[in-house]
Amino acid sequence: MDFDAMTVTSMSSDPSSSSSSTEISPSPPPDIEKQEVFDSIFKGRKSWKTLKNGEMVWPPKLEAALIEGLELYVPDDSRETRMLGRFPMRNRFISDHIYNKTGERRTPKQVGSRLQQLRDTCAGRKLHVLLAPCKPIPRPRRGARAHDSFKYTNEFRSDSGSPPCSDASSPPVTPTDSAFTDHQRFGGVGPVIFIDILPTGCSQAYDVPDGGASAACSCCPSSPCSNTLGPRHAPRPIQWIDPTITLVSPRIIAAQSRYVVRLHGTVVFVEQTSLTLKELPEDQNDSGGFLYSTPFVPGFWSTIVQAPDPTEYTVTHEVVEDLDDDCGFPVLFNSTYRFRYPVQDLTIQYSQQGSWKPVVEHMNTPVDSSTLLPLESASSSSLFAGLNPYTNAVDASAAYGWPSHPSSATEMPMFYAGGGFDMASAAAHMNDPARYVI
DNA sequence: ACACAACATTCCATACGT
DNA sequence: ACGTATGGAATGTTGTGT
Structure with missing residues (x-):
């Protein structure tokens, strides 16, 4: 997969207003699912913040590398991963991947911040698939006996818990x-x-x-x-x-x-x-x-x-x-x-x-x-x-x-x-x- | 000017090495 | 036990749109 290719075209939400005189838009990544993720992020953006040099902090190119790194990351089967649902070294991995892919450095902290934002803004279901650990959830209990065995009283982390792109008026969805x-x-x-x-x-x-x-x-x-x-x-x-x-x-x-x-x-x-x-x-x-x-x-x-x-x-x-x-x-x-x-x-x-x-x-x-x-x-x-x-x-x-x-x-x-x-x-x-x- | 979104920073919990 | 590294949530700051 190659997210690198970016074409200069027009786009509805114009990042040039903040950073550049050129209007840029990503060429579709070859993989449909990745494209869906990328598109959901790209189209969901309302503005682009810029660095002091006028460049976008997260231009499409870096965003694509971020998603790619996110996909490529394979968590260890560590206790941290299992118990906390955290991914050791993920942000660093993605940070390095972005650097290798684009030559531009984004710190693990920036990556973490961006991922947090992506979670919060719910940039598409596929992205949540990437961001959230997979955990089968038992069905609601049907009977008293089932109650004994299906303890599932936990709350859930926001990673996987964000409502699927609900609008602000939607009630919270666990x-x-x-x-x-x-x-x-x-x-x-x-x-x-x-x-x-x-x-x-x-x-x-x-x-x-x-x-x-x-x-x-x-x-x-x-x-x-x-x-x-x-x-x-x-x-x-x-x-x-x-x-x-x-x-x-x-x-x-x-x-x-x-x-x-x-x-x-x-x-x-x-x-x-x-x-x-x-x-x-x-x-x-x-x-x-x-x-x-x-x-x-x-x-x-x-x-x-x-x-x-x-x-x-x-x-x-x-x-x-x-x-x-x-x-x-x-x-x-x-x-x-x-x-x-x-x-x-x-x-x-x-x-x-x-x-x-x-x-x-x-x-x-x-x-x-x-x-x-x-x-x-x-x-x-x-x-x-x-x-x-x-x-x-x-x-x-x-x-x-x-x-x-x-x-x-x-x-x-x-x-x-x-x-x-x-x-x-x-x-x-x-x-x-x-x-x-x- | 204001609201909001994008991004940065801080804080905290945890794992891990010494 | 302590220090360090890390991810993630919470919070703060700044830029953008209207």
Whole structure:
């Protein structure tokens, strides 16, 4: 991706009034989503402040570099990231990126200030995806029993909590509210988890010994396709995915998984599976939870795998507690899974980072190695890395919130969708703050 | 002149190294 | 325990638009 190209044209909000006699406007970044982010910022500006030398503080060129840096930034899987939702060294990374990209220096403090402003002004939903950590939010509780398991009393940080471009007269919208609205927008069934897959025939690139930086995939002639695999986050052939979901509950539960598969919105398959209690590794068991696994729509998985276009399918998943009374069927957790092909342009980011390696090198198995295929890691680090998970993981990421204060972390619900199901684990681990407890 | 937006600065909480 | 580095929220300052 290249935000550098700027053309001199006209634009409605004229920055020249403050800084320059030329009217400038960015040429559209090649990637549609990035363009949307950039446009939302650019068009949302009402004025441009200037430096003493008359230049704009944040001209489009620098703004573009800022966004690009924001996308390229991959947070460490540090305690700070997990517990606080803060991103160590992000501002410095972006600052350096801006300098490398434009030759102009903006301090980390300036970057932080600008990011704060972008959050406050809500420059588009996509930008919030970039700015906000992704955190699946449980649905409102349906029953008293569910209450026991779904503690979610936290406030949310403003990062993800800003109302989506609401006008000033709009009532405050909590992140939970806005998130749930997004849930509804995406089908009303929990967070939407996108599973990045590769087109058939792209699997070879995983074997490229140098990490694939230079190899091209036959199916993606314009870019190194599967070589675009980041070191950890990895789109991959769907058949490589181990369709197992793992969840952590703070208590022993009796529950079922319910799946509904839709093709173009039409229900084509319904299935129910049981949860199996498994042993939770000590290093994952800091919450004293109980690990459950369940196969992911086992009766239909092979059909999805063999489908010409798996992205046509949508799978909704509910974990429903079995109750011995007549109180109904509390839904402890739900989500929607969709498949998608990665954006080719992301390949450039990887190559620019120069750090990618075959994902297999980064395999670790925080949950259950037996459920993992070689390319997948359910570790949080694996999910943060590669691309910016906030960009990649979720068009539904706006549906995710973030705890406002570390002190509330112990109350955070955790859902640990581990196992071989990568994007499920992605969504979960992105939060590890992120785990949902059912 | 005033309101507002853009940007800078300050303050605070936290992580981390010594 | 202390100092340092950092991100982010809060607050302050300044430029822009009307």
